[in-house]
Amino acid sequence: MANIKVFIKKVSFFLSIPIILVSIILAFTNRKVEKTISGLNKDQSIKMLFMGDSHIQKGIIDSLIPNSANVAQNSESFYFTYFKIKKLFKSGVKVKSIYLGYSYHSISNYYEDFIFGQNSKFIAPKYFFILPNKQKIKMFVSNRDNLGLFVLNIIKDGLNPYNYYIGQYANKFKNTKANKSSMDKRLELQYLDGLNEISAINCHYFNAILELCRQNEVQLVLVNTPLHPYYKAKIPSKFVGKYEELIKIGKLQVINFNDLKLEPNSFIPDGDHVSSEGAILTTNEIYKILNKTIVK
Numbered sequence: 001m002a003n004i005k006v007f008i009k010k011v012s013f014f015l016s017i018p019i020i021l022v023s024i025i026l027a028f029t030n031r032k033v034e035k036t037i038s039g040l041n042k043d044q045s046i047k048m049l050f051m052g053d054s055h056i057q058k059g060i061i062d063s064l065i066p067n068s069a070n071v072a073q074n075s076e077s078f079y080f081t082y083f084k085i086k087k088l089f090k091s092g093v094k095v096k097s098i099y100l101g102y103s104y105h106s107i108s109n110y111y112e113d114f115i116f117g118q119n120s121k122f123i124a125p126k127y128f129f130i131l132p133n134k135q136k137i138k139m140f141v142s143n144r145d146n147l148g149l150f151v152l153n154i155i156k157d158g159l160n161p162y163n164y165y166i167g168q169y170a171n172k173f174k175n176t177k178a179n180k181s182s183m184d185k186r187l188e189l190q191y192l193d194g195l196n197e198i199s200a201i202n203c204h205y206f207n208a209i210l211e212l213c214r215q216n217e218v219q220l221v222l223v224n225t226p227l228h229p230y231y232k233a234k235i236p237s238k239f240v241g242k243y244e245e246l247i248k249i250g251k252l253q254v255i256n257f258n259d260l261k262l263e264p265n266s267f268i269p270d271g272d273h274v275s276s277e278g279a280i281l282t283t284n285e286i287y288k289i290l291n292k293t294i295v296k
Contacts, residue, residue: 048290049088050223051081052101058171059225059274060099061283065290072101073126073167075119077111078205080127084165085209087130089216098213102222102254104239105190105272107206107246109199116142125153126165173268173275178228182269187234190272198242210250222247222254226262226282228271260285 048068050060056072071084085098105111114123121143128136143150190196213220247254266278274282 047096050099055225056101064283070169071167075114078202082205097219104235121146121150125157128154171276176268177264178267178271183231183271186270224256226257231271
């Protein structure tokens with residue numbers, strides 16, 4: 001019996017070492033994450049934030065738009081954007097306007113896979129430390145089958161000097177153009193696989209973002225970045241209808257680029273994102289629109 005007790009103590013001690021080390025690393029990472037917004041907080045010249053997923057990340061070159069910052073991240077759903085905005089407001093970041101990426105795919109439930117599904121272990125770690133405790137627990141539960149990788153990604157992303165959850169303009173697609181086969185695959189993923197429906201989660205957090213901005217007296221403007229005509233024509237009507245319904249209910253202003261005629265090489269192959277050449281044209285166009293609407 002004594003030997004068993006000694007064995008249990010040794011095993012417990014052995015297991016406690018990685019737990020303690022991980023806890024220390026997580027605590028250190030959390031402190032580092034708290035400092036990631038210091039640049040936004042100190043730079044009083046920033047009055048506009050461009051937020052959202054890869055469509056904004058690849059489409060808006062904030063260096064060409066004075067007093068703005070692009071803080072978008074790839075695969076960022078409204079769920080994560082909501083908690084990001086909440087964290088920024090709580091940390092004292094003061095802006096007049098948020099330009100939020102909003103398109104038809106934004107409300108498809110394929111995006112829920114990045115929140116609590118198979119791809120959560122790659123996306124959620126970026127935002128882990130800004131989530132409320134209840135949401136953190138949900139993340140652990142949803143990633144229980146890949147818990148080691150999930151924790152490792154939390155640490156890796158937290159220590160990454162690339163702005164962690166803040167994001168920035170990034171587009172490496174040059175000399176590309178949209179093609180039909182890639183657009184068909186993208187459409188299948190987002191809308192047409194037979195399982196895609198309107199996402200209750202993303203609709204909920206879309207409305208939560210709207211209310212959060214209103215409470216903090218920050219103007220919310222939606223931005224639907226350019227889509228290739230072939231891709232856009234294939235989007236199912238139920239997604240188009242819900243997209244328009246949320247705009248109407250929220251009485252929101254939308255910046256779209258229907259009058260901006262882009263060539264095929266202004267898109268990457270999926271037709272859903274602009275290339276770096278397309279980003280320049282898109283940014284120049286939105287800058288013109290902002291100059292007409294912003295009260296200086």
